[in-house]
Amino acid sequence: MNDTFDLQRRQLLLGSAGAVASAGLFGFSPLSLAAEMPLPDYVNWKNPAALIVHSANTLETRREAIGTSIVTSNEQLFVRNNLPAPDPAIVADPDAWTVAFQGVKNPRSMTLGELKNLGVETVACVLQCSGNGRAFFPHGASGTPWTVGAAGCVFWSGVPVSAVVDALGGIGDGLEYMTSTGGETLPAGIEPKDLLVERSVPLRALEHAILAWELNGEPLSLAHGGPLRLVVPGYYGVNNIKYVKQVAFTAAQTDAKIQASGYRIRPVGQGGAPDQPSMWEMSVKSWITQPLHQAKAGRVRIQGVAFGGARAVQGVEVSLDAGKNWQMARFVGPDLGPFAWRPFVLIAELKPGRYTLASRAIDAQGAVQPEERLDNERGYGHNGWQDHAVSLVVV
Amino acid sequence: MNDTFDLQRRQLLLGSAGAVASAGLFGFSPLSLAAEMPLPDYVNWKNPAALIVHSANTLETRREAIGTSIVTSNEQLFVRNNLPAPDPAIVADPDAWTVAFQGVKNPRSMTLGELKNLGVETVACVLQCSGNGRAFFPHGASGTPWTVGAAGCVFWSGVPVSAVVDALGGIGDGLEYMTSTGGETLPAGIEPKDLLVERSVPLRALEHAILAWELNGEPLSLAHGGPLRLVVPGYYGVNNIKYVKQVAFTAAQTDAKIQASGYRIRPVGQGGAPDQPSMWEMSVKSWITQPLHQAKAGRVRIQGVAFGGARAVQGVEVSLDAGKNWQMARFVGPDLGPFAWRPFVLIAELKPGRYTLASRAIDAQGAVQPEERLDNERGYGHNGWQDHAVSLVVV
Numbered sequence: 001m002n003d004t005f006d007l008q009r010r011q012l013l014l015g016s017a018g019a020v021a022s023a024g025l026f027g028f029s030p031l032s033l034a035a036e037m038p039l040p041d042y043v044n045w046k047n048p049a050a051l052i053v054h055s056a057n058t059l060e061t062r063r064e065a066i067g068t069s070i071v072t073s074n075e076q077l078f079v080r081n082n083l084p085a086p087d088p089a090i091v092a093d094p095d096a097w098t099v100a101f102q103g104v105k106n107p108r109s110m111t112l113g114e115l116k117n118l119g120v121e122t123v124a125c126v127l128q129c130s131g132n133g134r135a136f137f138p139h140g141a142s143g144t145p146w147t148v149g150a151a152g153c154v155f156w157s158g159v160p161v162s163a164v165v166d167a168l169g170g171i172g173d174g175l176e177y178m179t180s181t182g183g184e185t186l187p188a189g190i191e192p193k194d195l196l197v198e199r200s201v202p203l204r205a206l207e208h209a210i211l212a213w214e215l216n217g218e219p220l221s222l223a224h225g226g227p228l229r230l231v232v233p234g235y236y237g238v239n240n241i242k243y244v245k246q247v248a249f250t251a252a253q254t255d256a257k258i259q260a261s262g263y264r265i266r267p268v269g270q271g272g273a274p275d276q277p278s279m280w281e282m283s284v285k286s287w288i289t290q291p292l293h294q295a296k297a298g299r300v301r302i303q304g305v306a307f308g309g310a311r312a313v314q315g316v317e318v319s320l321d322a323g324k325n326w327q328m329a330r331f332v333g334p335d336l337g338p339f340a341w342r343p344f345v346l347i348a349e350l351k352p353g354r355y356t357l358a359s360r361a362i363d364a365q366g367a368v369q370p371e372e373r374l375d376n377e378r379g380y381g382h383n384g385w386q387d388h389a390v391s392l393v394v395v
Numbered sequence: 396m397n398d399t400f401d402l403q404r405r406q407l408l409l410g411s412a413g414a415v416a417s418a419g420l421f422g423f424s425p426l427s428l429a430a431e432m433p434l435p436d437y438v439n440w441k442n443p444a445a446l447i448v449h450s451a452n453t454l455e456t457r458r459e460a461i462g463t464s465i466v467t468s469n470e471q472l473f474v475r476n477n478l479p480a481p482d483p484a485i486v487a488d489p490d491a492w493t494v495a496f497q498g499v500k501n502p503r504s505m506t507l508g509e510l511k512n513l514g515v516e517t518v519a520c521v522l523q524c525s526g527n528g529r530a531f532f533p534h535g536a537s538g539t540p541w542t543v544g545a546a547g548c549v550f551w552s553g554v555p556v557s558a559v560v561d562a563l564g565g566i567g568d569g570l571e572y573m574t575s576t577g578g579e580t581l582p583a584g585i586e587p588k589d590l591l592v593e594r595s596v597p598l599r600a601l602e603h604a605i606l607a608w609e610l611n612g613e614p615l616s617l618a619h620g621g622p623l624r625l626v627v628p629g630y631y632g633v634n635n636i637k638y639v640k641q642v643a644f645t646a647a648q649t650d651a652k653i654q655a656s657g658y659r660i661r662p663v664g665q666g667g668a669p670d671q672p673s674m675w676e677m678s679v680k681s682w683i684t685q686p687l688h689q690a691k692a693g694r695v696r697i698q699g700v701a702f703g704g705a706r707a708v709q710g711v712e713v714s715l716d717a718g719k720n721w722q723m724a725r726f727v728g729p730d731l732g733p734f735a736w737r738p739f740v741l742i743a744e745l746k747p748g749r750y751t752l753a754s755r756a757i758d759a760q761g762a763v764q765p766e767e768r769l770d771n772e773r774g775y776g777h778n779g780w781q782d783h784a785v786s787l788v789v790v
Binding site for chain 2: 068072076118119299347
């Protein structure tokens with residue numbers, strides 16, 4: 001939780017630089033003080049006022065930039081690339097992009113042009129980095145210190161992977177994983193398996209997976225994995241392979257480092273290994289996006305987003321007193337399906353004073369967002385509501 | 396309908412300029428040949444490859460730029476302003492914007508900051524200019540020659556007007572219209588009523604109307620009516636008052652020219668008058684967005700968008716032979732509610748030859764999109780499927 005008084009003092013010290021950074025549209029945030037880096041060239045079309053630039057490959061959406069109209073615009077959506085983006089030439093002629101399909105009865109390569117005529121589906125889903133919330137782990141987990149903004153809710157359009165599988169004769173016998181490979185150029189002189197972006201997900205993920213060429217109504221950009229990205233609704237971001245060049249059905253998980261030892265939940269101080277839980281399905285989660293620091297006494301609009309992860313979200317509660325008492329918030333806008341988030345709003349009558357605002361979501365099977373984080377070496381999968389709470393001063 | 400062979404010849408003549416304009420993302424379109432104007436400054440953040448610039452105040456989304464992921468991004472959304480946009484200063488401090496409410500029991504002005512704490516709703520709806528399709532009228536209706544791109548489907552967030560009315564004691568007795576006024580600066584020396592953007596809609600529109608401050612997850616930009624716009628779901632664009640500065644409940648419609656004689660359906664050659672139908676509720680409509688000119692023989696993905704207007708759309712049919720035979724297309728993606736459009740897809744096996752592709756939508760009450768346009772002086776409300784058909788060459 002933020003120390004609001006400290007933040008106000010720092011904001012005053014920051015002066016006009018902070019005002020310019022927020023372009024008058026958003027309030028300030030603690031991270032905005034640290035990060036005033038310009039947008040990297042390949043994402044220079046994004047909205048700088050809505051983003052925190054951690055590095056050229058890691059851009060976070062500001063907490064206060066997420067509104068109530070459900071979709072996260074392409075200009076506000078976070079970016080997290082494991083490797084530098086490939087040459088922009090690959091999105092100049094998207095239909096020529098080829099993907100190899102293996103582990104099917106009739107394996108072959110297909111162009112994106114061919115895939116587009118196999119079938120089309122559109123899905124709204126939360127895209128969230130495994131490390132979203134890492135900044136809240138007290139042990140200093142290595143990696144980008146995301147708070148809540150390595151997440152967004154977007155529309156993807158593409159061909160269902162199941163339709164491709166059907167066209168290629170079905171999956172080979174005894175195969176248990178869908179193993180997909182990204183088209184990044186690997187630097188020379190380093191063992192490829194150490195860097196290769198190749199992830200395996202269990203076959204149950206096939207039901208909703210699509211190969212997507214469109215994001216929020218626009219051709220998929222290079223920054224977000226264009227011309228073609230594997231989208232696995234309900235799964236953490238790393239499984240959504242950018243510039244996907246191979247989809248293979250396999251008996252075992254890949255031995256690429258990103259799968260074998262990376263993206264595993266393990267005790268603090270312990271190394272990664274294949275027998276630890278992999279970052280696959282996401283869990284129920286919510287957070288408040290406004291207000292974050294200060295509000296005027298009277299009617300105060302408390303808003304945020306909630307999602308179930310791999311299941312629908314059924315409700316979300318808000319507490320004004322750090323979790324002692326809870327009341328149901330109201331979802332606003334249409335339900336975009338089980339993998340999307342839902343904006344929520346609670347309008348409260350608040351007197352002057354200090355409040356600790358928290359939110360707690362419940363998924364369709366009754367799983368409740370936990371109070372505590374699960375400490376783990378790499379700071380993955382944080383959905384504890386306590387660390388996501390907001391310290392509010394009402395004046 | 397386009398003459399595809401002529402177009403191909405013109406594209407060849409255009410050479411690399413056309414290739415640059417489409418940025419490799421979209422095919423060519425007839426209008427792209429005529430309009431290569433740069434984006435005006437106030438919308439320089441939009442995607443030039445997706446837009447046709449008719450004038451500084453009129454920008455059309457290219458037909459082929461509309462995909463299947465439902466939302467039209469802010470960067471692709473059309474612009475139609477009746478007057479130049481006000482000073483950008485009005486969006487620098489949005490919460491200070493004030494709106495006067497009249498014709499309620501307790502009339503007063505409220506700031507946007509106050510309105511935001513009254514309530515929040517999010518609605519997905521088609522925003523469409525009354526003159527969308529005007530280019531298809533053979534009598535040369537005056538006004539921007541829109542084909543299909545003066546329309547988009549977007550998310551708005553804001554306070555329900557009904558919640559404001561409740562907070563102000565309810566509507567005065569005997570009042571039948573909601574009359575709203577835009578905040579444009581009127582040029583000196585011209586009768587204000589001739590230029591004032593002030594529109595009246597019947598009270599039944601109150602049920603769904605919101606005062607919106609957010610568009611597709613971002614604070615509402617000046618170009619689209621920020622900081623605050625009246626949104627009347629299911630109604631033509633002109634009723635969605637930008638920079639709204641007054642909402643009044645009135646016994647009669649305003650006598651501003653834009654209402655009294657403008658935006659009226661009237662016979663060709665006849666002047667406008669208050670007894671003619673006003674451009675209020677939209678009608679059932681659809682159009683194909685791809686393919687527009689040429690396709691390879693084999694499986695061909697035919698896609699488009701369909702909506703019911705003021706009612707939900709229940710289905711859409713596609714014809715490959717200029718309307719002699721029809722088959723049902725499939726909607727893709729989640730249903731965003733009665734005022735949104737639905738992308739549709741039909742994958743057809745096509746042999747080489749010439750085809751005339753048409754689409755025909757049906758609304759929730761069974762009203763079918765008509766074959767013919769209704770000729771009228773200003774070229775409003777065109778929803779005839781014949782003029783929206785596409786001439787396709789399969790090779």
